[in-house]
Amino acid sequence: MKRIRVIAALLAVLLLLTAWTPAPREAGSGKASVEAPAATQAAAVEPAGAALPEEAWRMILVNPWNTLPEDFTVELETLSNGMKVDKRIVKDLKDMLADCRKAGLRPIICSAYRPQATQERLYKNKIARLRAAGYTQETAEKEAGRWVAVPGTSEHQTGLALDIVAASYQVLDKKQESTAEQKWLMEHCWEYGFILRYPSDKSEITGIGYEPWHYRYVGRETAAAVRDSGLCFEEYLDSLKTAKAPQMKTEKPQETAGAS
Numbered sequence: 014m015k016r017i018r019v020i021a022a023l024l025a026v027l028l029l030l031t032a033w034t035p036a037p038r039e040a041g042s043g044k045a046s047v048e049a050p051a052a053t054q055a056a057a058v059e060p061a062g063a064a065l066p067e068e069a070w071r072m073i074l075v076n077p078w079n080t081l082p083e084d085f086t087v088e089l090e091t092l093s094n095g096m097k098v099d100k101r102i103v104k105d106l107k108d109m110l111a112d113c114r115k116a117g118l119r120p121i122i123c124s125a126y127r128p129q130a131t132q133e134r135l136y137k138n139k140i141a142r143l144r145a146a147g148y149t150q151e152t153a154e155k156e157a158g159r160w161v162a163v164p165g166t167s168e169h170q171t172g173l174a175l176d177i178v179a180a181s182y183q184v185l186d187k188k189q190e191s192t193a194e195q196k197w198l199m200e201h202c203w204e205y206g207f208i209l210r211y212p213s214d215k216s217e218i219t220g221i222g223y224e225p226w227h228y229r230y231v232g233r234e235t236a237a238a239v240r241d242s243g244l245c246f247e248e249y250l251d252s253l254k255t256a257k258a259p260q261m262k263t264e265k266p267q268e269t270a271g272a273s
């Protein structure tokens with residue numbers, strides 16, 4: 014991982030020195046290839062796998078191995094249910110939920126932005142309950158981390174993540190995937206810039222078990238590219254870095270014949 018990053022950073026610097034051109038602004042016409050050069054340049058500045066500075070906010074990687082920067086800040090907007098999200102995602106989020114409702118469904122946001130203090134409280138409470146159940150401090154901390162993200166490693170702290178459930182089934186478990194709401198969201202979320210962040214078969218890479226309710230905003234263009242790639246976000250960010258190498262395969266990353 015580290016070596017790949019270092020190599021990616023070096024390549025990025027080389028690219029910057031030789032052929033820097035301003036990256037195109039997101040035009041909404043959604044071509045995955047547009048984003049590749051951007052991500053390369055960013056590797057030199059932003060090791061967390063981000064893109065251009067103006068895109069970095071929605072490309073931020075937060076997982077058990079990538080802690081939120083201590084100076085992280087976000088401008089929040091409060092939703093009608095009192096929960097908060099990064100104000101830059103509100104329009105797409107509202108569009109997605111409105112269209113989901115138009116399809117006759119009832120999606121409910123049950124978790125959105127969480128400040129560090131909230132995450133700390135959840136985490137400490139979990140440890141306390143485990144301690145009370147007989148765990149040692151050490152094993153309790155380990156076990157707690159499986160259920161509640163260690164403070165600083167929860168994507169909910171970015172304001173870009175949402176847990177959305179069906180009004181008819183508000184339990185966060187695997188059965189959630191069978192609700193009409195999740196089926197609709199999984200099929201359409203990319204159209205609004207969201208990805209299902211923790212797919213069933215990527216737990217070892219994401220560090221989080223299957224969560225058929227946790228959606229993460231990455232922007233429409235990126236969400237479409239992630240969907241087409243069949244990769245999880247970690248893999249996708251890595252692919253951006255390696256795709257930068259000398260023989261840039263720019264045009265259409267794939268014309269897949271269906272098999273993914």
Ligand SMILES: [Zn+2]
Pocket residue numbers: 124169174175176226227228
């Ligand atoms: Zn979540």
